[in-house]
Amino acid sequence: MQSLWKTLVRRDADAEEETLLAGVPLFADLSQREMDTVQRLLHRRDYAAGEVIFQQGEPGLGMYIIAQGTVSIQSEPSGRELVQLTDGHFFGEIALLNEVIRTATARAATDCTLLSLFQPDLLGLLDRSPKLGVKVLLALARLVGLRLVEVSDEVQSLARECEALRAAAEARDATV
Amino acid sequence: MQRSSAGPLGGLRLWVGLALVAGLVGLVRVAADLVGLLAVGAVLGYLLSPVVDRLERRGMSRTAAAALVLGAALGVVALAAVLAVPAVTEQATALRARWQSGDLVQLVAEAEAALASRLPGVAAADLGLRAAVERALARDTTPLIAYVPSAFEAVGNAVLVPFVLFGVLRDGPDVRRRLLATVPNRYFEFAMNVAFKADDHLGGYLRGQATIAVLVGAATALGLALAGVDSYLVLGLVTGLANVVPYVGFAVSAGLAVVVSVLTSGAMHQVVWVLVVFGVVQLVENVVFQPWITGRNVSMPAVLVLLAILVGGRVAGVVGMALAVPVAAVFKVLVVETVTNLRRYHL
Numbered sequence: 001m002q003s004l005w006k007t008l009v010r011r012d013a014d015a016e017e018e019t020l021l022a023g024v025p026l027f028a029d030l031s032q033r034e035m036d037t038v039q040r041l042l043h044r045r046d047y048a049a050g051e052v053i054f055q056q057g058e059p060g061l062g063m064y065i066i067a068q069g070t071v072s073i074q075s076e077p078s079g080r081e082l083v084q085l086t087d088g089h090f091f092g093e094i095a096l097l098n099e100v101i102r103t104a105t106a107r108a109a110t111d112c113t114l115l116s117l118f119q120p121d122l123l124g125l126l127d128r129s130p131k132l133g134v135k136v137l138l139a140l141a142r143l144v145g146l147r148l149v150e151v152s153d154e155v156q157s158l159a160r161e162c163e164a165l166r167a168a169a170e171a172r173d174a175t176v
Numbered sequence: 177m178q179r180s181s182a183g184p185l186g187g188l189r190l191w192v193g194l195a196l197v198a199g200l201v202g203l204v205r206v207a208a209d210l211v212g213l214l215a216v217g218a219v220l221g222y223l224l225s226p227v228v229d230r231l232e233r234r235g236m237s238r239t240a241a242a243a244l245v246l247g248a249a250l251g252v253v254a255l256a257a258v259l260a261v262p263a264v265t266e267q268a269t270a271l272r273a274r275w276q277s278g279d280l281v282q283l284v285a286e287a288e289a290a291l292a293s294r295l296p297g298v299a300a301a302d303l304g305l306r307a308a309v310e311r312a313l314a315r316d317t318t319p320l321i322a323y324v325p326s327a328f329e330a331v332g333n334a335v336l337v338p339f340v341l342f343g344v345l346r347d348g349p350d351v352r353r354r355l356l357a358t359v360p361n362r363y364f365e366f367a368m369n370v371a372f373k374a375d376d377h378l379g380g381y382l383r384g385q386a387t388i389a390v391l392v393g394a395a396t397a398l399g400l401a402l403a404g405v406d407s408y409l410v411l412g413l414v415t416g417l418a419n420v421v422p423y424v425g426f427a428v429s430a431g432l433a434v435v436v437s438v439l440t441s442g443a444m445h446q447v448v449w450v451l452v453v454f455g456v457v458q459l460v461e462n463v464v465f466q467p468w469i470t471g472r473n474v475s476m477p478a479v480l481v482l483l484a485i486l487v488g489g490r491v492a493g494v495v496g497m498a499l500a501v502p503v504a505a506v507f508k509v510l511v512v513e514t515v516t517n518l519r520r521y522h523l
Binding site: 043045047051052053054055058059060061062118119120124127128129130 | 229232233349353356357361362364365368369371372375517520521
């Protein structure tokens, strides 16, 4: 009965959002019903081009998913762009686990619509529906683990590069 | 999901918000008691919402859980009324019989004479205690029909509180999300952070105060029963409820217990025990309950508490006094969290 009602009253925007969320690793394994619960937790907000979403150095409270538009992640104080993110991409997810200081500024590069999920809402979900909360949290832990492996690989590659440069410099000094 | 925008609707939203605030201030001025009752419903809803959350976690729908909690709360109130009303009626009947027998007039006259003998240059008649008691009794002879309008008002008020309670229990989280959705983008995370932390501290504080009120009520009832005071259940209930108003509530309920013990026993021998019971309960509350239960939550300076009670009493009478401390706690937590977070956010 509920699904019939939902089919009758569902807006196109809701269906679009569901497709978008299914592409986010955090929510990829959720059932239709679980997805509905998560969707009720999200805040949908519109940003004008140039508007700051969050500022480097401020405490972070949650993650953002880009429903539509482009977001520029910038390093302060230079304003150097680190990356541009667009529809379906997400950022700031570490703040869901802990109230960490934002390491970069997020600014809307174009007019955009973002869906945001905040730590208090995730904690509330864990309290009310522990099974679903753990599912989201486990997916988040996997994602963070994956990022850690990527960062670790990058650090190792940089270390190797440094080592090679040092050896080359030593060899050059020896020949001089 | 809440949708919000920084578009042309932003200005309109500001005006709507200002109109709402102006309306609320107007309502407080015109019908402070009504606002007080709304606030009573809201505070009760806030206190009981974790129970609804727990039921929801067990698979119950939010509406059903809210209805169940409301039903249980009304059941407790009904039970308390069933317990208290016969006792109060019995007490009133006994009091009237004693008054008619002339014992009490004699008791008041003796007390008046004893007091006058200790005050140089004052005659017993100057004190006017007996005359005051007689006047108070005479004033109570208003025909019953005169109470009908206020009885209707009381019934209306009694219906209002459960309505508000049910609304807060069922839609509380949704209302909070809708309110947060009106915050401009730049302040959104900041507002979210303040709301979350304030909720955490305040919830603990209010639930702690409610637990303390129950413990104090139970301890007083037990103590008065051991001291042999009649109507110990009613006095315990009144003390627990009055404990919501710190200091003043305690003094009033202790005074009431002394009067009841004198009236029912017709002598002064119980008064010492009543005072001992209230003294011990007050000591245990301050030394054990308060640090144990509200230790990690908001602490309210005594001056602020007294000021809040005075202002609350002036604005909305007894209901205002009962709500003064929770409302002051809300303001304190919001101010502290706002100031703390303003330093961390570059706003």
